[in-house]
Amino acid sequence: MKLILSTHNVTLTQAIEEFILAKLDKLEHYDRWAIDARVTLERDHTRVPEKQFSCSLRLGVRGPDLFAEDRESDLYAAIERVTKKIEQQIRKRHSKTKAAKHTIGARSKRSRQEAEVE
Numbered sequence: 001m002k003l004i005l006s007t008h009n010v011t012l013t014q015a016i017e018e019f020i021l022a023k024l025d026k027l028e029h030y031d032r033w034a035i036d037a038r039v040t041l042e043r044d045h046t047r048v049p050e051k052q053f054s055c056s057l058r059l060g061v062r063g064p065d066l067f068a069e070d071r072e073s074d075l076y077a078a079i080e081r082v083t084k085k086i087e088q089q090i091r092k093r094h095s096k097t098k099a100a101k102h103t104i105g106a107r108s109k110r111s112r113q114e115a116e117v118e
Contacts, residue, residue, distance in 0.1 A: 001028055002036040009043040010053070010075065016041070019076060023083040027059065030090045035060040041075065049073055057082045059090075066090065 003024065005017065024037050038058040045052075055078040056069040068085035072078040 001034050004036065004038045005041075006039070007041045009045070010041045012041070016075065016079075020079060023079060027083060027086060027090070030087060031059075031061060031094075033062055035062075039079075041079075043075075047071070053078050055079050055082045057086055059086055063093075066093075 001024065003021070005012070005020065010016075020039055024039075027037075028034055037060070040054075040056045042054045042056075043052060044054065050073045051071040052073060053075040054069065054071040055075070057067070059066040066086055066089045068082045068089070070078050070081040070085065072081065
């Protein structure tokens with residue numbers, strides 16, 4: 001997976017970069033077909049301290065891209081929450097495709113059974 005990391009008013013340290021890479025590795029475990037990830041870290045001095053840091057993550061996958069954004073007082077907490085949101089979106093997309101396959105399979109099975117009865 002290709003990573004594009006951009007910051008605005010935040011100094012990018014090695015610890016922050018490793019934390020983001022660890023979280024993205026976990027996301028890659030859920031969806032191995034992810035193409036790229038764009039992470040934007042931002043610090044807004046004009047906001048209240050409780051919502052000063054923001055993190056947005058756009059995960060490029062087949063179909064529509066997944067996007068999540070969060071604002072927190074701690075940068076690490078914002079990164080954590082954003083990855084949780086993306087994880088939920090991946091799980092939802094996966095369960096929708098599985099449910100669609102099960103619906104099609106159940107419909108064809110029912111039609112075969114009705115044909116055998118007649």
